[in-house]
Amino acid sequence: MQIQAINPDFEWKNYRKVTSGTGEITASFPKVYKPVIAATTAHRRLAKIYEDGILSPASDNMKDGSFLIGQWLNLYGLLYSNEDVNLTDIKDEKSENFKVNLLTNRNFFDDFFTHAGIVWWIVQVFNLFRRTKYKEKIGLDPNKITTKEAASLILTVPNPLRVRPSLSSNLTFTPATWAARKISDHETTQSQGNLNSISTTWNVSYLDLINLVKETIQKNLEALNEFKFNNLNINLIENPLDLDEKKEIPGNKIRIRKIQTVTPPKNLITFIWFLLAEEFTEIPNIDFENCNGYFDKEVSNKDGSLKKISGCKNVLKRSRFRPCIYCNELVYKRKEKPENNNGRLLLATEQGITVCTNTNNPEKFHKHRQHKRRWCSQSCRLLLRKNSKL
Ligand SMILES: [Zn+2]
Numbered sequence: 309m310q311i312q313a314i315n316p317d318f319e320w321k322n323y324r325k326v327t328s329g330t331g332e333i334t335a336s337f338p339k340v341y342k343p344v345i346a347a348t349t350a351h352r353r354l355a356k357i358y359e360d361g362i363l364s365p366a367s368d369n370m371k372d373g374s375f376l377i378g379q380w381l382n383l384y385g386l387l388y389s390n391e392d393v394n395l396t397d398i399k400d401e402k403s404e405n406f407k408v409n410l411l412t413n414r415n416f417f418d419d420f421f422t423h424a425g426i427v428w429w430i431v432q433v434f435n436l437f438r439r440t441k442y443k444e445k446i447g448l449d450p451n452k453i454t455t456k457e458a459a460s461l462i463l464t465v466p467n468p469l470r471v472r473p474s475l476s477s478n479l480t481f482t483p484a485t486w487a488a489r490k491i492s493d494h495e496t497t498q499s500q501g502n503l504n505s506i507s508t509t510w511n512v513s514y515l516d517l518i519n520l521v522k523e524t525i526q527k528n529l530e531a532l533n534e535f536k537f538n539n540l541n542i543n544l545i546e547n548p549l550d551l552d553e554k555k556e557i558p559g560n561k562i563r564i565r566k567i568q569t570v571t572p573p574k575n576l577i578t579f580i581w582f583l584l585a586e587e588f589t590e591i592p593n594i595d596f597e598n599c600n601g602y603f604d605k606e607v608s609n610k611d612g613s614l615k616k617i618s619g620c621k622n623v624l625k626r627s628r629f630r631p632c633i634y635c636n637e638l639v640y641k642r643k644e645k646p647e648n649n650n651g652r653l654l655l656a657t658e659q660g661i662t663v664c665t666n667t668n669n670p671e672k673f674h675k676h677r678q679h680k681r682r683w684c685s686q687s688c689r690l691l692l693r694k695n696s697k698l
């Protein structure tokens with residue numbers, strides 16, 4: 309799906325001034341922006357907040373969530389508007405500003421991190437789809453895997469039952485709902501049998517994961533918007549003969565729009581579900597790279613004291629394979645030892661070959677042309693550049 313399929317005129321509000329600390333967030337100076345342009349990877353940013361706020365809170369100011377949610381409000385604003393949920397107790401009567409104390413308003417905290425947790429879980433599954441090696445190729449491409457193969461390919465994912473339970477009135481269906489649902493007799497039960505709430509991981513078939521993710525996205529978008537996937541089978545092929553080596557599958561070449569949307573997103577969380585739907589249909593052909601301003605930075609003030617600037621923690625969407633400037637082979641970035649996520653970042657072919665044999669190449673490895681766009685936004689670039697000593 310092209311992102312343009314989401315109504316490009318969809319507007320939302322973020323807050324130019326946000327202060328946070330000891331559980332309290334004050335947000336003011338709302339500013340209208342267009343998520344289609346400025347929030348193209350917001351689903352991954354939300355997943356990152358779940359990691360930093362719930363899974364491994366780095367410092368005390370992260371533990372109460374106010375700093376992280378504050379940063380989110382500054383970047384993207386509230387997940388829904390006050391028409392969707394009752395925000396009267398946090399809204400400032402006279403203006404569009406608002407104030408919330410997360411320690412007393414637990415609903416706000418729970419609701420935010422419930423959404424973040426579900427999005428995080430789906431993003432982990434997408435990452436796994438992109439990294440998994442199958443038939444000597446890295447990245448699972450549903451266009452090249454049969455339903456039968458998908459049913460016997462077992463993957464290990466985080467246990468969906470351990471992601472924060474659905475505490476939000478606005479979430480209709482979660483991965484845990486799917487995983488723990490009652491199943492009819494004629495359905496295969498292999499993945500469900502492996503699921504219990506104690507284990508940190510879940511061994512589940514690729515086929516079940518596809519169905520789970522598809523249904524979770526579909527159900528949540530149905531509830532929020534008029535939405536459907538065009539092809540419910542997400543293109544798993546039925547006939548292994550199509551895999552005949554060099555013959556390309558025609559469906560691969562024609563750009564089929566796999567998602568249809570009728571109305572513009574109702575709110576920011578709907579937009580985020582669209583981003584998940586979009587990424588789902590683009591695997592394994594896209595990848596994400598850290599923005600240049602991703603990491604926190606310590607800079608010195610005029611008086612010599614150190615000041616910490618929070619990194620944006622944003623990623624940029626890239627096409628996964630690009631040609632090597634020397635040999636023209638399509639290569640993508642991967643860790644030297646992907647099994648344990650160690651080593652240098654090298655460029656490899658789909659088959660995992662990192663060495664470039666082109667005689668014009670002065671180095672041993674493949675090389676890409678630099679990307680032109682390396683910052684998530686103009687404001688991120690200005691903030692980090694201004695304070696950079698480089
Ligand atoms: Zn090369």
Ligand SMILES: [Zn+2]
Nearest residue numbers: 599620684688
């Ligand atoms: Zn950035």
